[in-house]
Amino acid sequence: MEMAAMFLEDALAKIRAGRANTAIVSGVRVESYGSMVPLNQVANVSTPDPRTIAIRPWDKKMIRTIEKAIMDSDVGITPENNGEIIRLNIPQPTEERRRELTKQCNKIAEKAKVEVRNVRGDIKDKLKKAIKDGLSEDNEKDAELELQKLHDKYIKKIEEILAAKNKEIMTV
Numbered sequence: 645m646e647m648a649a650m651f652l653e654d655a656l657a658k659i660r661a662g663r664a665n666t667a668i669v670s671g672v673r674v675e676s677y678g679s680m681v682p683l684n685q686v687a688n689v690s691t692p693d694p695r696t697i698a699i700r701p702w703d704k705k706m707i708r709t710i711e712k713a714i715m716d717s718d719v720g721i722t723p724e725n726n727g728e729i730i731r732l733n734i735p736q737p738t739e740e741r742r743r744e745l746t747k748q749c750n751k752i753a754e755k756a757k758v759e760v761r762n763v764r765g766d767i768k769d770k771l772k773k774a775i776k777d778g779l780s781e782d783n784e785k786d787a788e789l790e791l792q793k794l795h796d797k798y799i800k801k802i803e804e805i806l807a808a809k810n811k812e813i814m815t816v
Contacts, residue, residue: 672719731777
């Protein structure tokens, strides 16, 4: 259940909400010396202001390769460079785009909730089997109540994470 909440936080961090966040480019892989490596292993990635991601390659010859990797990825932002630093300017999303992003976030959150429910179902099945193996019904009921409390706690946590992200997206 904890993993489902962590998955949600990670997935939502990659969604552009109009603010610069280094997680946006965390999935970009760059070819370096014959192998594909994460962007943060060939360059320093930072956010100098709320609308810009700055990428400073450690090797100046890597600028073209990094730009190509960003263009080929699903980031959806055209990089600009000045010979030393690659800049990604995050555009202000339109109202329609914000609504799309909230729908996308809701779908990801629903997947996380389903995962939490699946875990609850698996544990309930194990408790039913444990009764056959000699667990008393009282203990099983207590464990089931504890499981339901845990389930509710994680569903609430997922909803809080989603609400915070939706608020971030809808804030102009």
